[in-house]
Amino acid sequence: MATATYVEEQRSTDKTALITGSEAIAVACKLADVDVITAYPIRPYDTVMQYICKLVANGEMDCEYIVAEGEHSQFEIVKHASACGARVFCGSSGVGWMYAMEALTVTPALRIPMVAMVGNRALDDPGAFGVEHNDALTVRDLGWQLVWVDSAQEALDTALIAYRVSEDRRIFLPCAISCDGAFLTHSQALVKVPSQEKVNEFLPRYNRADLLLHPDNPITVAPQGNEDWVMEIRRQNYAAMERSSLVLKEAYADFERIFGRSYGNPFFEEYETEDADIVLMGMGTLSTPVKVAIRQMRKEGKRVGFVRMRWFRPFAAAELAKSLGRFKAVGVIDRDYSFGSPYMSGVVATEVRTALYCAPGPKPPVLGFIAGLGGREVTVPDVEKVANSVGRAFLLVGKN
Amino acid sequence: MGRLYAIEVIYRGIFQKQLATRITRSIVLAAHEEGKLGISFGRYGDSPERNGIPAKGFAIVADDQLTLEEGMAKYEPKEVDVTIAVDDTLCKGVESWAWYGLQPVNKLLKPGGTLLVTSREQPETILQMAHRKETPYNLAILKGTVSFSGLWVYKDDHTDVRILGAIAKILPGLFTLKSVQKTIVDQWNDSVKAESAARAYERISSVAVQPDQGNPETPYKFNFPKWHEMGEGIAIPSIPAGKAIKDPTTHESGGFRPDRNPTFKKYTTRTMRPVVNFDTCIKCTLCWLQCPDSCFDVTPEGLYDANMQACCGCGVCEAVCPVKDCVTMVNETAFEDNASQWEAWRKDKKGYEAWLADKIKSRPERSHGFRYRGQYEEQVPEMLEVARKG
Numbered sequence: 115m116a117t118a119t120y121v122e123e124q125r126s127t128d129k130t131a132l133i134t135g136s137e138a139i140a141v142a143c144k145l146a147d148v149d150v151i152t153a154y155p156i157r158p159y160d161t162v163m164q165y166i167c168k169l170v171a172n173g174e175m176d177c178e179y180i181v182a183e184g185e186h187s188q189f190e191i192v193k194h195a196s197a198c199g200a201r202v203f204c205g206s207s208g209v210g211w212m213y214a215m216e217a218l219t220v221t222p223a224l225r226i227p228m229v230a231m232v233g234n235r236a237l238d239d240p241g242a243f244g245v246e247h248n249d250a251l252t253v254r255d256l257g258w259q260l261v262w263v264d265s266a267q268e269a270l271d272t273a274l275i276a277y278r279v280s281e282d283r284r285i286f287l288p289c290a291i292s293c294d295g296a297f298l299t300h301s302q303a304l305v306k307v308p309s310q311e312k313v314n315e316f317l318p319r320y321n322r323a324d325l326l327l328h329p330d331n332p333i334t335v336a337p338q339g340n341e342d343w344v345m346e347i348r349r350q351n352y353a354a355m356e357r358s359s360l361v362l363k364e365a366y367a368d369f370e371r372i373f374g375r376s377y378g379n380p381f382f383e384e385y386e387t388e389d390a391d392i393v394l395m396g397m398g399t400l401s402t403p404v405k406v407a408i409r410q411m412r413k414e415g416k417r418v419g420f421v422r423m424r425w426f427r428p429f430a431a432a433e434l435a436k437s438l439g440r441f442k443a444v445g446v447i448d449r450d451y452s453f454g455s456p457y458m459s460g461v462v463a464t465e466v467r468t469a470l471y472c473a474p475g476p477k478p479p480v481l482g483f484i485a486g487l488g489g490r491e492v493t494v495p496d497v498e499k500v501a502n503s504v505g506r507a508f509l510l511v512g513k514n
Numbered sequence: 515m516g517r518l519y520a521i522e523v524i525y526r527g528i529f530q531k532q533l534a535t536r537i538t539r540s541i542v543l544a545a546h547e548e549g550k551l552g553i554s555f556g557r558y559g560d561s562p563e564r565n566g567i568p569a570k571g572f573a574i575v576a577d578d579q580l581t582l583e584e585g586m587a588k589y590e591p592k593e594v595d596v597t598i599a600v601d602d603t604l605c606k607g608v609e610s611w612a613w614y615g616l617q618p619v620n621k622l623l624k625p626g627g628t629l630l631v632t633s634r635e636q637p638e639t640i641l642q643m644a645h646r647k648e649t650p651y652n653l654a655i656l657k658g659t660v661s662f663s664g665l666w667v668y669k670d671d672h673t674d675v676r677i678l679g680a681i682a683k684i685l686p687g688l689f690t691l692k693s694v695q696k697t698i699v700d701q702w703n704d705s706v707k708a709e710s711a712a713r714a715y716e717r718i719s720s721v722a723v724q725p726d727q728g729n730p731e732t733p734y735k736f737n738f739p740k741w742h743e744m745g746e747g748i749a750i751p752s753i754p755a756g757k758a759i760k761d762p763t764t765h766e767s768g769g770f771r772p773d774r775n776p777t778f779k780k781y782t783t784r785t786m787r788p789v790v791n792f793d794t795c796i797k798c799t800l801c802w803l804q805c806p807d808s809c810f811d812v813t814p815e816g817l818y819d820a821n822m823q824a825c826c827g828c829g830v831c832e833a834v835c836p837v838k839d840c841v842t843m844v845n846e847t848a849f850e851d852n853a854s855q856w857e858a859w860r861k862d863k864k865g866y867e868a869w870l871a872d873k874i875k876s877r878p879e880r881s882h883g884f885r886y887r888g889q890y891e892e893q894v895p896e897m898l899e900v901a902r903k904g
Contacts, residue, residue, distance in 0.1 A: 340613075350741055
């Protein structure tokens with residue numbers, strides 16, 4: 115399950131807890147000493163707000179905990195709190211995230227750091243609550259840093275990294291951590307909880323500096339601007355997102371140094387790729403059936419590997435294209451849909467093709483698959499079917 | 515390639531929006547009578563308009579579709595054949611919401627083009643206001659009271675049709691008077707309006723303006739920062755708190771002058787300004803309280819001095835002043851500078867008294883906006899009379 119490899123002995127101060135992915139993020143909020151948290155119930159995100167309010171009620175966590183009257187207010191409140199220098203947390207799922215859309219739009223435009231958890235959920239209708247990635251992907255163009263995790267441990271660790279990167283003065287952009295509904299939000303796993311001292315060493319206080327909204331620093335935030343200004347403002351956000359890749363790398367390196375846990379390449383995880391002919395790609399918890407299927411296929415002599423996208427924004431296009439150039443074909447499994455898109459592909463497949471198209475090296479063909487919508491299980495045989503389809507399509511693998 | 519014509523209408527936001535639209539639309543329709551093609555549009559950057567803020571509308575006309583596309587490939591014309599200023603105080607310059615800085619009223623005119631102004635003033639008064647231009651151009655004055663209405667209405671005082679008649683004379687290649695009259699009758703079925711257009715056509719005349727004529731001031735310019743020079747987060751520093759004022763005679767400090775926006779002045783947003791009789795002021799504070807633009811500086815002795823950096827000329831101060839003849843609104847064309855009235859009064863009270871009397875007496879008040887039901891109907895006959903006399 116765990117993707118982290120241990121580069122040194124765990125320090126004795128770490129404790130092991132049996133918690134869900136949502137609860138792991140709640141624990142990260144406690145360790146990060148978050149100042150303002152807003153909540154509004156929607157499944158499966160509500161698992162995080164429940165755990166946080168328990169921590170607050172037990173006196174383990176000291177923060178403003180505000181239950182808003184809807185997701186739009188929920189995100190507006192933390193946006194303003196962050197502008198005033200507070201470390202903030204919030205989150206939502208599915209159509210709740212969509213209801214907050216206007217607030218989600220202005221948050222990165224105003225360069226407001228924020229960490230949000232998206233408990234990925236199918237958009238209505240029908241009113242399903244299983245996982246789909248379309249909710250978080252709706253903000254992919256707006257300046258949100260987007261990351262998908264596949265284990266409770268990674269959820270906790272990534273939340274700490276997200277605070278560090280979001281609140282870095284060079285970035286000041288919000289970050290949404292996507293956790294697959296049910297598979298991650300509602301499954302308890304053994305998680306190493308780091309000590310407060312290590313977290314304090316890793317995570318400096320949020321300093322809004324010259325952008326602090328405070329009577330001692332009188333500024334106007336978000337004035338009306340005509341067309342003379344908007345291009346420049348958008349260009350600044352491009353630059354911030356560009357810097358995010360660099361700051362993420364710094365943060366992961368520091369994380370490894372302080373916590374003794376390494377994630378390798380921060381942007382994507384590779385599994386059994388060294389000698390692979392074809393690789394499958396995907397985001398989130400489908401990594402588990404994919405890895406199991408790959409182990410089985412390898413026993414049959416099929417050289418199949420897996421690349422799990424972690425950070426979708428910023429998108430590590432050059433690095434990914436360089437890596438994928440080693441393979442003969444790529445099959446992308448999207449847990450999302452994009453009706454009418456090029457070649458009817460999902461969002462990830464389309465972006466992977468774009469990354470390859472502009473890359474200087476070899477460009478393997480990319481076949482897109484849609485699977486696991488609405489929380490449907492992606493089974494090991496499903497994955498084998500996908501791999502075989504890729505193989506057949508490009509005459510790489512046997513006849514089955 | 516055929517001939518391309520560009521005409522701009524500079525107008526006061528809200529008060530003249532309908533007037534400007536009627537002019538630019540009718541230009542295109544009249545030219546179309548003669549087989550030409552065209553488009554009429556308002557500059558989007560001016561929206562949302564605010565009371566009195568200078569704004570622009572354009573009419574682009576061409577002999578054929580390809581030429582028209584050449585004209586439409588620009589967001590707005592870079593040079594025009596005719597600039598129409600439907601309020602003479604706009605000749606002080608155009609500070610729009612669409613850009614930063616002050617644009618001279620004649621900036622877009624081609625060499626030899628015509629600035630057409632509706633005004634009761636003489637060319638000398640207009641040229642005191644309009645900035646100097648490197649190339650010669652013509653100034654034509656359409657005699658008449660400046661037409662102000664509301665956002666949705668036009669006063670129908672014939673300003674629109676008279677301008678159309680004048681254009682037929684100024685730019686004969688664009689359209690004939692006959693086409694103008696046909697467009698007028700087609701749109702409004704009113705032969706009296708067609709007559710007004712003909713009268714303007716007959717009477718309009720222009721004077722040549724040379725590069726050494728006009729207001730010698732350098733217009734205020736604004737330099738844009740590059741994206742990497744700008745502060746991030748769409749945050750701007752607030753305007754600092756103000757400070758005390760120094761009395762020009764005693765050199766003592768007192769009172770309060772708020773600091774004001776360093777990059778947006780309202781020098782050209784006014785059609786009238788308040789003049790204050792400091793001797794009759796009872797220091798009731800009402801003008802200071804009610805001014806929507808916080809334009810009043812508080813003097814050391816507790817009087818209120820309308821600061822022309824911030825005054826929009828709305829007239830609220832005059833309306834709320836309980837003293838007869840203390841605050842009086844005067845036509846902006848009467849003023850050549852934006853100096854402090856209070857300082858002039860402190861330095862020379864007799865001189866100021868004479869100056870004040872002259873301003874109030876010699877310059878008619880002008881009004882804009884809608885004050886009561888039936889107001890426009892009352893104004894129209896008088897305005898038509900002025901127009902007929904020319």
